[in-house]
Amino acid sequence: MKIATTFGASRVEDPKLYEEGVELGKFLAERGYVIKCGGYGGLMEAVSRGVREAGGEVIGITLKYFDEIRPENPYLTKKIQTPDLFERLKNLIVGSEVFIAQAGSIGTLNEIFMVWALKYGLGLDFRICLLGEAYEEFKTCSFIPKERLSEIEIYKNLEEFKRNF
Template sequence: MRVSVIGGSTVDTPTYERAQRLGQLLAERGHTVVCGGLTGVMEAVCRGAREADGETIGILPGEHRDAANEYVTTPIATGLGDARNALVVLNGDAAIAIDGNMGTLSEIALALNAGLPVAGLNTHDIEGVEAVDSPEAAVEYVGSARR
């Protein structure tokens, strides 16, 4: 299964560590991580997935694949700016939001509109998002709530 992980591009150390753990757990269960491919939560989740020999897809806002963080195994340049948010969520079978601001909020809305199960870890409190308290709970939720 592909899991879209969405979240802040600038995060504190505890959030980075949670996202990294999430990436490890997803990879250990054979899931591919899909994200925006840049910094913060995106880098951390890719780093964790790569540490567990997992695959990561980074859907980038710009025109250059080399803008991806070093843990992305498949960078996809779009040249779409923030409009690439739709591609990030639509290329997953479920979504997990960690932290985040307005970009994350837009991705949550896109995921919910697409009918994807969405787990939220310290993120926006929105109807339809399953609030979880750990990376383990997030992985468990999306694994059991497949569409």
């Protein structure tokens, strides 16, 4: 089973960004990937919706605390509830061969950097794909060593990602 984990914002104001999430989900499902995501709204929901529209499976890795204050997205085929953020992140990571991040905030950055640290620190072999112009700033960020940039793939948009995937 091929598994891809997607990261992204829990709230999306821009309908175009939401539709890109749906398109990403369809694209991955059509290539045989089972998707893991955080299981809630925003881009997590958009990707899940796209996966389901393409007939694929989505595993939502939720957090007990969040389950009490926000609904899970309705497109999940399976839900794994975790007791804390560490277990949630572990469940999002284990078994995945590719990690794809769209626009997000602190939580998305945490997920990206954890996966990147595992790839670098343990020499694990998986892809990290970052979609969106905001990630271009990683290339000039002073706290990211230039030699580490070869471990990630930065795409300006979804179309560029799809051409190179």
